[in-house]
Amino acid sequence: MKPHLKIAIIGSGTAGLAAAAYLQKDGHHPEIFERFDEPKPLGAGLLLQPTGLACLANLGLDKKAINEGAIIHNIYGSASHNNVIFDISYRDLKPHYFGVGIHRGTLFTLLYEEVTRLHVPIHTGCEIIDTHCTHEQRYITDKDGDTHGPFDLVIDASGMRSPLRKHGQIKLDKPYPFGAIWGVLDDPDQAFGKDYLQQRYDGAHMMVGMLAIGRAPNCPTPKCTFFWSLPPGGYEQWLKNGLDEWKETVTGYWPELEPFMDQFKTTDDLAHAQYSDIIMKRWHEDRLIFIGDAAHNTSPQLGQGANLGLADAFILSQILKDHDDINDALCAYSKARKNHIYFYQIASRWLTPFFQSHNKFAGLIRDASFGLLCKTPYVKTEMLRTLAGIKTGLFTHMNPGQWHTDYDLRTSSTDSQPSYLTNKPNTGK
Numbered sequence: 001m002k003p004h005l006k007i008a009i010i011g012s013g014t015a016g017l018a019a020a021a022y023l024q025k026d027g028h029h030p031e032i033f034e035r036f037d038e039p040k041p042l043g044a045g046l047l048l049q050p051t052g053l054a055c056l057a058n059l060g061l062d063k064k065a066i067n068e069g070a071i072i073h074n075i076y077g078s079a080s081h082n083n084v085i086f087d088i089s090y091r092d093l094k095p096h097y098f099g100v101g102i103h104r105g106t107l108f109t110l111l112y113e114e115v116t117r118l119h120v121p122i123h124t125g126c127e128i129i130d131t132h133c134t135h136e137q138r139y140i141t142d143k144d145g146d147t148h149g150p151f152d153l154v155i156d157a158s159g160m161r162s163p164l165r166k167h168g169q170i171k172l173d174k175p176y177p178f179g180a181i182w183g184v185l186d187d188p189d190q191a192f193g194k195d196y197l198q199q200r201y202d203g204a205h206m207m208v209g210m211l212a213i214g215r216a217p218n219c220p221t222p223k224c225t226f227f228w229s230l231p232p233g234g235y236e237q238w239l240k241n242g243l244d245e246w247k248e249t250v251t252g253y254w255p256e257l258e259p260f261m262d263q264f265k266t267t268d269d270l271a272h273a274q275y276s277d278i279i280m281k282r283w284h285e286d287r288l289i290f291i292g293d294a295a296h297n298t299s300p301q302l303g304q305g306a307n308l309g310l311a312d313a314f315i316l317s318q319i320l321k322d323h324d325d326i327n328d329a330l331c332a333y334s335k336a337r338k339n340h341i342y343f344y345q346i347a348s349r350w351l352t353p354f355f356q357s358h359n360k361f362a363g364l365i366r367d368a369s370f371g372l373l374c375k376t377p378y379v380k381t382e383m384l385r386t387l388a389g390i391k392t393g394l395f396t397h398m399n400p401g402q403w404h405t406d407y408d409l410r411t412s413s414t415d416s417q418p419s420y421l422t423n424k425p426n427t428g429k
């Protein structure tokens with residue numbers, strides 16, 4: 001595709017900002033349309049996988065993410081009576097793989113500063129509600145009735161509640177019954193702040209977790225993201241009950257959290273998150289493409305959403321280079337993304353009831369089997385590939401090194417230092 005396409009990107013979340021940065025660098029003319037008056041991140045922290053890091057490496061932002069975030073090597077989860085459910089390490093898959101726990105504000109700032117540095121125009125306070133295509137050009141309309149365009153291409157990266165996803169394009173849009181509350185905690189002594197995503201479970205109805213996320217923007221104190229699973233209607237009940245009784249419940253399950261719970265002073269210190277299974281019949285229409293959560297929201301159980309959004313943005317930019325016709329490129333994009341995205345949609349849907357449901361059997365099966373499965377070499381490898389974001393099917397996976405052109409992912413010999421990138425050419429292995 002010749003550069004200089006005029007592209008509208010709806011939404012300045014992870015997927016939208018990344019798409020803007022890739023496309024501007026490729027010589028196109030993207031513009032971002034964001035509903036908020038000031039672009040901002042929502043939520044607490046998330047886990048970047050080797051896939052997401054490989055995509056950030058293409059923008060030269062991976063090292064910054066690693067420096068600001070917390071390197072995560074291990075995932076540990078236990079149920080009552082210290083029954084170990086997960087005890088796995090990225091290193092068991094490849095010595096140079098790891099995740100990075102990162103504050104959403106940090107990831108947002110990295111991408112936002114890059115987009116600003118590249119002079120991508122951002123139209124704020126502009127909520128897009130509709131789009132139409134005439135004479136091979138696409139237009140978008142905001143909620144004040146103003147029309148913007150013409151554009152050669154519109155990218156919808158407006159998240160799980162995309163207004164452009166029309167009824168006929170949706171195969172499934174089903175909210176998960178359980179949700180979660182999330183908060184950020186200071187962890188100055190890094191009691192939880194190193195190397196681990198940790199979770200505790202009781203049956204499938206209770207899940208509490210701590211993820212080290214490094215520093216927040218403009219704050220040197222190491223932080224953790226705390227999360228607590230909520231049953232249907234649980235948020236309203238939690239707001240009504242107040243914090244004291246709830247804090248006792250949390251520390252009853254996990255006494256080491258007691259010194260941290262005082263940091264939550266009011267219910268406003270925790271954000272409520274709900275999620276849906278969104279499956280579209282296809283991600284493209286005439287000169288319109290859906291990426292990120294707008295295309296494929298899932299439960300966050302596998303920690304993949306932002307990583308999938310980064311991959312969508314990167315692969316779209318690559319595929320636009322290889323095609324002369326936009327609609328051909330969009331078809332090729334959908335084909336290229338299908339296996340990776342479908343695998344994680346299905347895996348999230350399959351796995352979530354074991355961690356967030358009222359199904360007693362799911363909890364019992366998990367407690368009886370997951371610990372053993374983690375020790376079975378084949379299953380353990382497949383679990384780790386799933387976690388690392390590299391699965392493309394039940395028996396297939398890919399190498400995130402193939403997604404960035406100059407580098408292959410490598411850790412230093414000390415392994416804990418953020419010098420994991422070397423100028424090693426990508427071998428594609």
Ligand SMILES: Cc1cc2nc3c(=O)[nH]c(=O)nc-3n(C[C@H](O)[C@H](O)[C@H](O)COP(=O)(O)OP(=O)(O)OC[C@H]3O[C@@H](n4cnc5c(N)ncnc54)[C@H](O)[C@@H]3O)c2cc1C
Nearest residue numbers: 011013014015035047128159292293300303304305306307
């Ligand atoms: C509790 C929880 C935990 C998670 N943990 C992880 C994790 O560990 N790892 C991981 O990879 N993912 C995780 N995720 C998923 C991840 O947060 C999302 O997949 C990711 O943020 C989606 O990015 P996005 O850019 O597609 O959408 P969003 O981040 O939702 O961004 C959409 C943007 O579009 C704007 N917008 C919306 N509507 C309009 C409109 N009509 N007009 C203009 N602008 C609009 C919004 O204001 C926003 O700026 C988690 C999600 C949840 C809920």
